[in-house]
Amino acid sequence: MAAAASLERDAELMLRVRSGDEASFTALLDRHRAPVVHFLYRMLQNQAVAEELAQEVFLRVYRSRGTYEPTAKFTTWLFRIATHLALNWIRDGKNEKLHESLDQELEGVPRQVADQNPTVEQAMLYEARLAEVRRAIEMLPAKQRAAVLMHKYEEMEYSQIASVLGCSESAVKSLLFRAYETLRSRLAHMV
């Protein structure tokens, strides 16, 4: 119910942006900025590139405001643009050149640990687990990676993931089936 109301609100806001309401664009930005950046960060594993591409996503949304029609969910459109940019970036090989080590990337960024005051041992364990997860995700083929990230972190349904990736629902299920099978084998020891 709340999710449906939120989706309608997104479309309503974007229609106001189409009419020239800048404040509605700010509202959409505030709502979706973090999910888009996080998605791109997990896809590319580089915070700076993720933010740059996320800006490109919102710039394109803004540029397309004049022709916006609420034919699909706003988040579908948003993540379609984001996925397209991420896949292009990966295909162009820039991901390899700009890939940062975990230490470099988190310089200046507060590290997130489950406990508020972790012990040194807990922090080290967390870092080790995180590195394993990052490696496992990074090794997935790009489309499988995108499908898993949308399924797990954005909690998208198969139909929406299919719309984002421009494929059938059964193709999405195949992608996820293979991706999770790979992740199960790579992360099985992390019990």
Added chain:
Amino acid sequence: MECPRQKAELILSYAAGTLEPSAQIEFERHLASCESCRQLLMRQQTVWEALDVWHGAPVSSGFSDKLYERIAEHERASWWRRTVEYRWSRLLRPVMPVAAASAAILIAFLVKAPLQSPNFGGPAEPAVSMEQVERALDDMDMLKPLSTSMPPAGMPAPAARNQRI
């Protein structure tokens, strides 16, 4: 639940907590009697918990400001592009019909010109007739060396080819 793919999909949905309540009850009933599904579920839940470790870092504080700068820059560039296009279109619009007509004439001239042989200032050559060609060939026959056309000794010489009978 024989197909591994269907099994994996159910387990995935159950681990993600997205199964319908009735399907969830039915699946839990199945789990009670199926060791392989329990194992698979446990491994999938391990993956789920592992992925939960990966939180997104906070977005930089200057993100929105940079975005608005890019939007403003894009708007300025768009304005400039629209202004230049408008001025060019105002300049070109009156002369477009004349330019189009000139281009059509030029194209017609270029298409027609290659059909005529090049004439570099001399008088036009008259067309060559078949009679002239035959006469030229007969003349060439006349010029052949006599040894090839000379009869053996004592035999009369062959009649000239151009003699009319």
